Amino acid sequence: MIEFSPLPKNPTVAVLYLTFNRLYYTRETLPALLDSSDTSFSVRIVDNGSTDGTVEYLKKLNHPNIEKIFFNKRNKGLVKPTKRFWNESSADLVGKIDNDILVPKGWIDNLVDAHLKILNLGVCGYCHFREEDFNPDIVKEKVVSENGVFLRKQPWIGGNYLLKRGMVTKIKGYRQSRKLFQKRILYGFNKYQETLAKSGFIHGYLCNENNSLYTWDHIDDPRHPFFIKDEKYYKIRNMTKDDIIKWYKRDAQELLVNYK
Numbered sequence: 377m378i379e380f381s382p383l384p385k386n387p388t389v390a391v392l393y394l395t396f397n398r399l400y401y402t403r404e405t406l407p408a409l410l411d412s413s414d415t416s417f418s419v420r421i422v423d424n425g426s427t428d429g430t431v432e433y434l435k436k437l438n439h440p441n442i443e444k445i446f447f448n449k450r451n452k453g454l455v456k457p458t459k460r461f462w463n464e465s466s467a468d469l470v471g472k473i474d475n476d477i478l479v480p481k482g483w484i485d486n487l488v489d490a491h492l493k494i495l496n497l498g499v500c501g502y503c504h505f506r507e508e509d510f511n512p513d514i515v516k517e518k519v520v521s522e523n524g525v526f527l528r529k530q531p532w533i534g535g536n537y538l539l540k541r542g543m544v545t546k547i548k549g550y551r552q553s554r555k556l557f558q559k560r561i562l563y564g565f566n567k568y569q570e571t572l573a574k575s576g577f578i579h580g581y582l583c584n585e586n587n588s589l590y591t592w593d594h595i596d597d598p599r600h601p602f603f604i605k606d607e608k609y610y611k612i613r614n615m616t617k618d619d620i621i622k623w624y625k626r627d628a629q630e631l632l633v634n635y636k
Contacts, residue, residue: 471501
């Protein structure tokens with residue numbers, strides 16, 4: 377177990393935003409992220425070798441919340457850019473938002489408040505599952521209150537979050553599992569969250585005072601109006617639309633309803 381240290385009263389926040397092609401999503405989600413809070417925060421953008429016009433789009437951006445944009449010549453995956461970001465950032469709280477997540481206003485402020493109030497809060501974020509994929513009444517019954525913060529505790533929450541940078545710089549072990557890469561893209565981060573939990577940190581989806589999940593839009597869902605069927609991406613995934621929906625429904629059921 378490690379000692380939990382309180383954050384400063386006004387913690388600094390930095391967010392990582394990774395791109396690899398899918399410009400159609402970046403155009404929707406990046407502007408929303410950059411304007412998602414009136415509280416000071418920075419965004420580091422890393423492009424992993426896009427070839428679809430994403431690089432040209434990013435080079436034209438001029439926004440005060442952009443810390444820096446890195447252009448990798450090849451796809452370096454998720455783990456290396458994330459760990460580099462954690463090590464180079466000086467922010468108290470660091471996060472990551474994928475380019476298929478459309479964030480609402482105020483998400484940073486709510487998650488900062490949660491981290492300030494819960495010393496051992498680890499990986500925390502909004503829920504990306506659609507309400508039609510789970511029973512919200514059952515979920516409400518499983519929400520807990522920690523120092524005025526309402527949380528649906530989980531073993532892991534996926535790849536969109538805000539966490540304490542001091543936690544990940546002290547506790548090592550985040551790496552990608554190549555063996556299960558195609559079965560679960562974020563498997564490495566899920567396992568890492570289990571490692572963090574062994575040190576006493578808790579993870580979960582943030583809820584409001586009515587025990588309802590805060591949510592953000594996962595637009596890479598065939599049921600979302602912004603969803604675009606990219607044949608090349610589908611081929612890499614080796615999944616049909618129905619396969620993707622079943623996958624999301626299964627994860628929602630296992631995490632939100634069945635997990636105790």
